[in-house]
Amino acid sequence: MRKVRQAFGGHVSILAYCLMPNHFHFLIRTEDEFRCNDFLNSYRLLLSSYTRAINKQEGRTGSLFQQNSKAKLLGGSDYAFTCFCYIHQNPLRAGLVNQLHEWEFSSFMDYVGIRGGTLCNKELCRSIIEISEEPDTFIKExxxxxxxxxxxxxxIKS
Structure with a gap:
């Protein structure tokens, strides 16, 4: 996660994330002046740096990820809320856990208040997506x- 902070600096606010065994999801908001090309270049550098570090650590070469990365522009807050929930539900849908709070590699526990992570801008996320600050309501939603x-x-949509 340190590499994520370094790659995007102050140009991107991370709203949610989930790291899975073979892929990951980030819900982000970019600053207006941080153009799409700038973001994609920073993202490519992040993936390349991460791949090199893991390959060095594991004594291997080649790609870490099976599929190409995808980036999507989200329109309304309803769709953003759906993506937010989907990101957190990913380990549950994959059968890796029985409850969302059991997956330590996502921002879910930060929003519930179980963990005090600082990677996500929770205040900004709540203002954009209108998720509940009340833990029981947030969990239910x-x-x-x-x-x-x-x-x-x-x-499918691009």
Missing amino acids: SYLAIPDEVVRDIF
């Missing part, structure tokens, strides 16, 4: 079912 067609839409 986080488990809302996301219809399969909406999940497909997240991945």
Whole structure:
């Protein structure tokens, strides 16, 4: 996560994240002057640096990720809320945990108040997406079912 902070500096606010065994998700907001090309270049450098570090640590070469990265512009707050929930539900959907709070590699526990992580700008996220500050309500909303067609839409739309 240190590399994420370094790569984006003050140009990006991270709203949510989830690190999975073979992929990851970030919900971010960029500053207006931080152009898309600047973000993509910083993102490529981050992935390249991360890959080199892991390959060195593991004594291997080659790509770490099976698929190319995708970036999507989110329109309204309803869609952003759906993506926010999807990101946190990812380990549950993959069968890695039975409860969202069991996955330590996401921002879910920071929003619930179980952990005091500082990577996500929770205040900004709450102002954009209007998620609850009350833990019980937040947890209930986080488990809302996301219809399969909406999940497909997240991945198919560009």
